[in-house]
Amino acid sequence: MTWNAEFTDHFDRCADKMRFTAYLLAGNWHEAEDVVQAAFLKLYLAGPKLARRDGLDAYLRQIVVRTFLSERRRVRWRREKLTAELPEMPQGHEFSPDRLVLWNALGSVPAKQRAVLVLRYWHDLSVEETAEALGCSTGNVKSQASRGLTALKRRLGPEFGELRLEV
Numbered sequence: 001m002t003w004n005a006e007f008t009d010h011f012d013r014c015a016d017k018m019r020f021t022a023y024l025l026a027g028n029w030h031e032a033e034d035v036v037q038a039a040f041l042k043l044y045l046a047g048p049k050l051a052r053r054d055g056l057d058a059y060l061r062q063i064v065v066r067t068f069l070s071e072r073r074r075v076r077w078r079r080e081k082l083t084a085e086l087p088e089m090p091q092g093h094e095f096s097p098d099r100l101v102l103w104n105a106l107g108s109v110p111a112k113q114r115a116v117l118v119l120r121y122w123h124d125l126s127v128e129e130t131a132e133a134l135g136c137s138t139g140n141v142k143s144q145a146s147r148g149l150t151a152l153k154r155r156l157g158p159e160f161g162e163l164r165l166e167v
Contacts, residue, residue, distance in 0.1 A: 003047045010056050011040060018064050024118045025068045027107030035071060039063040061123065062133040065115050069134075072111040105155040113148030120145055 001009075018039065022032035042063050047053070106114055112134075119130045120141070127145075131138045 006053065007044055007047055010043075010060075014057060014060065015040070018060060021061065021118060021122065022064055022068060024103065024106065024122055025065065025111070025114055027103070031071070035064060035068045038071075039067050042067070058129075058133070061119070065119065065133055066135070069111055069115060101156065102152075105152050108155050109148050109151045113144045113151065116141055116144040117148045117152070 015036070019032055019036045022035040022039075023029055026032045026035060039060060043056070043060050050059075106117065109117065115134060116130060119125045119133055120127070125133065127138045127141050131141045134141065
């Protein structure tokens with residue numbers, strides 16, 4: 001199979017999943033689209049050079065997270081202001097009020113902590129897999145996860161009950 005055909009097949013299988021991951025990271029669909037588009041471009045350009053292509057899902061997820069974090073660093077320097085409005089919802093999806101509250105609160109967590117939370121609890125990656133995807137130590141993943149959960153609990157308050165990141 002040629003790389004173009006393999007890439008097209010991979011795009012068709014996981015574009016929506018990566019778009020939703022980017023949405024969880026970014027908190028809005030416009031930025032999520034930009035992140036995923038950049039990530040797929042990077043994957044497409046790197047594809048012919050990859051020795052093994054059996055781990056494309058994990059590699060693409062890593063690209064999405066790193067692209068998001070890179071864009072966040074640039075945003076800080078451009079002084080763009082993010083709004084506190086509820087995120088746009090894709091058409092045809094029904095979301096529970098608890099999920100909306102949780103996703104809104106997730107948007108208030110710093111980018112690195114949010115990336116750890118999404119990888120650990122949404123994608124159910126181990127500490128080691130998360131560290132590899134982010135290019136950091138396992139200790140950093142553990143501390144970022146702890147801080148992120150604390151920030152979420154503080155943001156959600158006691159009325160939300162026991163925090164479960166089942167989405």
